[in-house]
Amino acid sequence: MSEGAILSWRSWAPWVALALALVLLPRLLSSGSSLTMMSLMGIMIIFALSYNMLLGQTGMLSFGHAVYYGLAGFVAIHAMNAIAQNKWAIPLPVIPLIGGLAGLAFGILFGSVSTRRGGTVFAMITLGVGELVASSSLILRSFFGGESGITANRTKLMPLFGYKFGPQIEIYYLIAGWAFIAILAMYAITRTPFGRMCNAVRENPERAEFIGYSTQTVRFIAFCLAGFFAGIAGALAAINFEIMNALSLGAAQSGTVLLMAFIGGIGLFWGPILGAILVTFLQVTLSDLTGAWMLYFGLLFILVVMFAPGGIAGWLALHGPALRSGRLGRLLPAYALAAVPLAMAAAGAILIVELAHHMLVKASSDGSLVHVFFTTLDGASPWPWLAALALLGVGAALTRLAWGPVRSAWAAVHAASAPVDGPAEAAVVPPAAQGVLPT
Amino acid sequence: MSAVLSLADVHKSFGPTAIIRGVTLNVPTGERHAIIGPNGAGKSTLFHLISGRFPVSSGTVSLHGRPITGLKPYEIYRRGLSRSFQVTNIFPRLSVYENIRCAVLWALGYKYAFWLGVDALRSVRERAEAVMTSIGLTRRRDVQAGVLTYAEQRALEIGLAIAGGADVILLDEPTAGMSRGESEQAVQLIRTVTQGKTLIMVEHDMSVVFGLADRISVLVYGQIIASDTPRAIRENAAVREAYLGQAVH
Known part of the structure; x- marks a missing residue:
């Protein structure tokens, strides 16, 4: 390992695997809709990871991260149009870099104000900046294009090696390539002196000042870098959709990226990657299945906050030690036992949501018959409601009961893996398990 | 002038309440200086003023002959003054090694x-490991700081203060809440890690103070009423009356 190298050779293995996965995925999932979805996932992975540079790494809760994504997207759209119009020799794959630099520039501009303070003050300023930019996007029509937005044609740029980036598969590989670079770069940053000090500022900003660091400078650099990577994501979105409108920099988009990072897990680097994949998948599929998909989203978020504050990644990482010691098998029977009533409760909840959604939104035009779970129920009759309530109630009660075996299975796993050395060693808590230990 | 740290007529008020009422103090290079005084005398506040946590209301603090009044904590640190805290103030969810490495x-x-990859920086690794050895926490390298025992956290607290190699070290009650045995170990630790440095400490435990300090200042109600060798302080009538009367047997 040479002095100052960020990654050692052994740590390259997961990156080779990631690169292979990115290259081979379109062979496995080659349909048009899965290509579209994977392209979107790649963009959102970059965006969610950039957000976690703030929230997870530095402890900065931003409510306006879409500003950098959206503004960079607009800059990218205008850049594409200008390049096509003037026939400049700039190929499409360079556009995300332009977007990144735009995100960085806006990060420097707004970050110089918002990062002076941490905590609640920072959160409030990001909210204000978000609203400011979102409302000005409806006024500055020449740049933001009003409600209809601004369009571009990505194929009008100079072809690169004969590729004109018309077909979605070429866009997928463009996104995958940039996603790989961005993920690697953002991971590497966590392994630098600056990255470690971000964690220190997150943990105890006061003490960081007494070991030589200006917390304001740490926050500012983190904010600018997060803006840069959000800008890359925004430009890729501009390329992918060939249109940008004011929605992409508004509060809803800022909320979505927070959801992705949190549901995936902000305590681990790869958490937001999971979150971006899952949330994008749900956004695309659920919105086809049900009109109440936003509600499910909210429920999922509440459940994660209440029961798995470390997110999905944090919950998965809990199982790492058990997996390594070969004791994961002891947990499975208890999990299987708990899964049945959990599924019952979920089915009951879904029934209630679907019945309510149908009766409140659609019944006046479509009648009271509801299609759900491959059957048809009459929302005007009390019986489906009572059945759904019973499912939910009984499922929830049984889940509570089934929690006992889950807990004792965990206790058995912990007892079996406690080393002879006793509490001194048992006190080693992997960073992965932060705040997600089962109680 | 050989005073590495000097305070000239330093005042501090919180609203109408005067906490520090004109402190003048010169600490020469290499001295181990203890500040003692009854509860509420303003000892910790004085440390906060020196280290930049609070701004002074009036007066001047100088380090190496240059004024540091009004500077931010990190600016004072960069000029060579580092401190520990009375209430343990570490990075609780980072490992012991990460704590020291950051410092x-x-x-x-x-x-x-x-x-730059931080794991590959040999100078950083070696210095962090040396500090862990000197505070006796090498065995606890990968343990989260938040789950260390109290005495270990106090040792880490001192480790964070000395890790950067500052030549002026402020320790705020390093043995607070320790048992007799732990506190003897802590004295030994402080003696070793502050070798060749200037040490200013606030301390309640008189055996620690008289065992470590070259000179003692007695702070009572925001003013220094005496500043002398341990022997002279022990015999000072005003000090005995104000403070030591109950503490020394």
Whole structure:
């Protein structure tokens, strides 16, 4: 390992695997809709990871991260149009870099104000900046294009090696390539002196000042870098959709990226990657299945906050030690036992949501018959409601009961893996398990 | 002038309440200086003023002959003054090694570098390991700081203060809440790690104070009523009356 190298050779293995996965995925999932979805996932992975540079790494809760994504997207759209119009020799794959630099520039501009303070003050300023930019996007029509937005044609740029980036598969590989670079770069940053000090500022900003660091400078650099990577994501979105409108920099988009990072897990680097994949998948599929998909989203978020504050990644990482010691098998029977009533409760909840959604939104035009779970129920009759309530109630009660075996299975796993050395060693808590230990 | 740290007529008020009422103090290079005084005398406040946590209301604090009044904590740190806290103030969810490593980064010149791999920086690793050895926490390298025992956290607290190699060290009640045995170990630790440095400490435990200090200042109600060798302080009538009367048997 040479002095100052960020990654050692052994740590390259997961990156080779990631690169292979990115290259081979379109062979496995080659349909048009899965290509579209994977392209979107790649963009959102970059965006969610950039957000976690703030929230997870530095402890900065931003409510306006879409500003950098959206503004960079607009800059990218205008850049594409200008390049096509003037026939400049700039190929499409360079556009995300332009977007990144735009995100960085806006990060420097707004970050110089918002990062002076941490905590609640920072959160409030990001909210204000978000609203400011979102409302000005409806006024500055020449740049933001009003409600209809601004369009571009990505194929009008100079072809690169004969590729004109018309077909979605070429866009997928463009996104995958940039996603790989961005993920690697953002991971590497966590392994630098600056990255470690971000964690220190997150943990105890006061003490960081007494070991030589200006917390304001740490926050500012983190904010600018997060803006840069959000800008890359925004430009890729501009390329992918060939249109940008004011929605992409508004509060809803800022909320979505927070959801992705949190549901995936902000305590681990790869958490937001999971979150971006899952949330994008749900956004695309659920919105086809049900009109109440936003509600499910909210429920999922509440459940994660209440029961798995470390997110999905944090919950998965809990199982790492058990997996390594070969004791994961002891947990499975208890999990299987708990899964049945959990599924019952979920089915009951879904029934209630679907019945309510149908009766409140659609019944006046479509009648009271509801299609759900491959059957048809009459929302005007009390019986489906009572059945759904019973499912939910009984499922929830049984889940509570089934929690006992889950807990004792965990206790058995912990007892079996406690080393002879006793509490001194048992006190080693992997960073992965932060705040997600089962109680 | 050989005073590495000097305070000239320093005052501090919180609203109408005067906490520090004109403190003048000169600490020469290499001295181990203890500040003692009854509860509420303003000892910790004095440390906060020196280290930049609070701004002074009036007066001047100088380090190496240059005024540091009004500077931010990190600016004072960069000029060579480092401190520990009375209430343990560490990075609880980072490992012991990460804690110490963060505290050596600035001193070794890595600052805000986001282009260098921190694990591969040999100077950082070696300095962090040396500090862990000196505070006796090598065995606890990968343990989260938040789950260390109290005495270990106090040792880490001192480790964070000395890791950067500052030449003026402020320790705020380093043995607070320790048992007799732990506190003897802590004295030994402080003696070793502050070798060749200037040490200013606030301490309640008189055996620690008289065992460590070259000179003692007695702070009562925001003013220094005496500043002398331990022997002279022990015999000072005003000090005995104000403070030591109950503490020394």
